[in-house]
Amino acid sequence: MIKITLPDGSVREVETGTTAAQIAADIGPGLAKAALAARIDGEVRDIMRPLDVDTQLALITSRDEEEALELARHDFAHVLAEAVQKLYPGTQITFGPSTDDGFYYDFAPSGDPFTDDDLPKIEEEMRRIIKADKPLRREVWERNDLIKLWEKDGETFKAEWAAELPEGDEISVYWSGDDWMDMCRGPHLPSTGKLDPQAFQLTRVSGAYWRGDQRNPQLSRIYGTGWLNKKQLKAHLVRLEEAAKRDHRKLGQEMDLFHFQPEAQGSVFWHSQGYVMWRELEAYMRRKQDGADYKEVKTPQIMDARQWEASGHWGKYRENMFVVPDEVPSVDDDAPVISADADMMALKPMNCPAHVLIFRQGIKSYRDLPMRMAEFGCCHRNEPHGALHGLLRVRQFTQDDAHIFCREDQIVDEVRHFCDLLDGIYKDLGFESYAIKLALRPEKRFGTEEMWDKAEQNLRDAVHEAGRAGEEYQWEELPGEGAFYSPKLEFHLTDAIGRTWQCGTIQLDYVLPERLDASYIGEDGARHRPVMLHRAILGTFERFLGIMIEHHAGRMPTWLAPTQAVVATIVTDANDYASEVTEKLKAAGIRVSPDLRNEKINYKVREHSLAKVPNILVVGMREAEEGKVALRKLGQKEQLFLTLDEAVALLQDEALAPDLKETTA
């Protein structure tokens, strides 16, 4: 007999080998039906797994949503694999986990990879397996027996996987009925019938490398989204639609903000409406950085390759650099355009080496430190074609870059100072929550182990001292994620629909000052090596504006809105007055345009609302006679009747950038 303690504290004595399912049945038929799995001493286990020692037991039902979803998605993945092997004999199975919204499974097809056209048939087969309510049975195998089985079945990927598990280990497999089996740690639901056949959808196919490594064979991955019931699935599909509506690429076209075209793939053509947003954001950042004692500089776009060799970029990063020959191209049709021994230059992929060159001009004293050198630096990186994505991943971009040259004993203060600056800016820009991560040394790196130890510890200390190493910043350390020359702090924003974006970063670098021989004269009269903090808050203007557009779903706060107000007439007799209103708003610094077209007011309101103009000032004869305007705010039906002066004052205040508002308040 063993003792089972339930969540309410009650204890039951049962036979050794009793399952959680039997206990559930004992408690009541309702629970027996609802129970999906068991939490045994804190760990989720199969409900059919026999209990053989005294345990704390809690039964998991669909009310324990997080665990239930995880179980269901994992089971969907197995059902997917079973269905695929049934429909496409000879397909090898590999690996199929749950994801944030569903599941996937990677297959090695015997012929061509799967396509979208295969999905409906597979879904149908999955539903059949679910409806058959096949029991899912756990079985323990000895490792070598299992490897032999996989090899016999031609499952080479599974065999490889099993062979890497420790020798002599017992490995669990799960049977679906008696005719299909996969190696799996579990846990699983008791049977396929616990899944809702209407709660999943196969969404897409893609290629994926075996074990995530480009050098390995490419497998065919099938993705699905999976939920506990149809309602959840539907809600998720609606969320996807909402997210698609705020896609910055779509809004960028609709709002006439920017475009891309093949002649400059991965580089943005900013239209005037979009560039207004850029200019406002840049002006704001410039005010904030000037206020924080940064000194702004501007450095060359193209530098000699030897400079990039010295900085180390030529060796490690050349494949991503745009290289330019320093030579007049040949005009002779038969000759190569560029000779083989041309001197090479490169477009800067980053600003730091140029900033070190400025630092090195003249002799620097310890009194000059910390020196905060900022640049809105335009960089080029030759990103792989498949990586490009709207404004979020581009080949030409402008960073809000700065490098802080300082002494080691100033690092913690400078990092803390930076955290405060960043915090204020994110809040000003409408992002209330963000996470902080410390990315530790990568495999490919410069510098000594001691240097990395020191650099990592400094950043860790700074965040702790800034009081930001806590839960509210989801503080964590990420091994292997650092830059090749330094560890870095990463700042991840959360947007309006809960997605996260890494924007801000600060990196502590001992390597580059050494390589490029930067030094200052200390109090002791000797030469010393400064450390260099690389930092950005927005990251790049392109990407950050993309994130802002999605965050606000195109309805930008008035200070950033390309057009802040439209003056729309109801009848042409009000045109003169509308022009007067427009002029007055313009004189007050508002970005306003008149709409005097011979169209109905309904049409104009609709059009400017769709264009996401935050203020529509409607004027007809009534307003013209009384010297008033009817102000309609975007998204609201009610309107304000204001005198012209009141309207000017209101819009002027609304159009102030957040930092300017603070000082006037």
Added chain:
RNA sequence: GCUGCUGUAGCUCAGUGGUAGAGCGCGUCAUUGGUAAUGACGAGGCCGGGAGUUCAAUUCUCCCUAGCAGCACCA
């Protein structure tokens, strides 16, 4: 870079082995209308580029190119 899908009017998309169609937008005319689409008429296309099959290719095949989704990459 890898896998799959896609490329037709300014935009969103139909369609066909015999060189094209809708809605919106645009232009002209009429309409002067109080808060999310007034009506009529009209102008727009080398059907992404190249090669092949065919009497004939926007349509079928191959290559290239760009975009999209994912993978890998992101100093």
